[in-house]
Amino acid sequence: xxxxxxxxxxxxxxxxxxxxxxxxxxYLLTHPxxxxxxxxxxxxxxxxxxxxxxxxxxxxxxxxxxxxxARAGWRGETTGGPExx
Numbered sequence: 001x002x003x004x005x006x007x008x009x010x011x012x013x014x015x016x017x018x019x020x021x022x023x024x025x026x027y028l029l030t031h032p033x034x035x036x037x038x039x040x041x042x043x044x045x046x047x048x049x050x051x052x053x054x055x056x057x058x059x060x061x062x063x064x065x066x067x068x069x070a071r072a073g074w075r076g077e078t079t080g081g082p083e084x085x
Contacts, residue, residue, distance in 0.1 A: 004060070005027070005041055005060060008041055008046060008060065008063060008065075009027050009029070009041055011065060012029055012039060013029075015031075015069075016031055016032070016033070017029040017030065017031045017039065018030055018031070025042060025043055026040060026041065026042045026043075027039075027040070027041040028040055029041070034050075034072060034073060036050050036051040036052075037049070037050050037072050037073070038050075039072075041060075043060075044059060044060055045057060045058070045060065046058055046059075046060055046063045046068065048068050048072045050072055050073065055071040055072055056068040056071045056072065
């Protein structure tokens with residue numbers, strides 16, 4: 001799912017992620033069912049960090065939603081939410 005920063009943020013919000021910090025250069029998101037997960041979406045890079053450890057990093061142009069979510073511990077479909085989290 002390569003795309004723009006706004007498209008990535010919108011897709012994650014549709015999956016229940018919540019923005020807790022936002023500027024013109026960066027979005028920071030969390031998910032209530034995935035404690036310890038922080039998603040950083042900058043102008044060029046997307047990073048998923050779980051409990052202080054980076055589990056996924058990719059340029060926005062090569063961002064893959066399914067891979068990022070799998071590495072973050074997401075067990076549901078990308079149309080739903082985390083199962084058993």
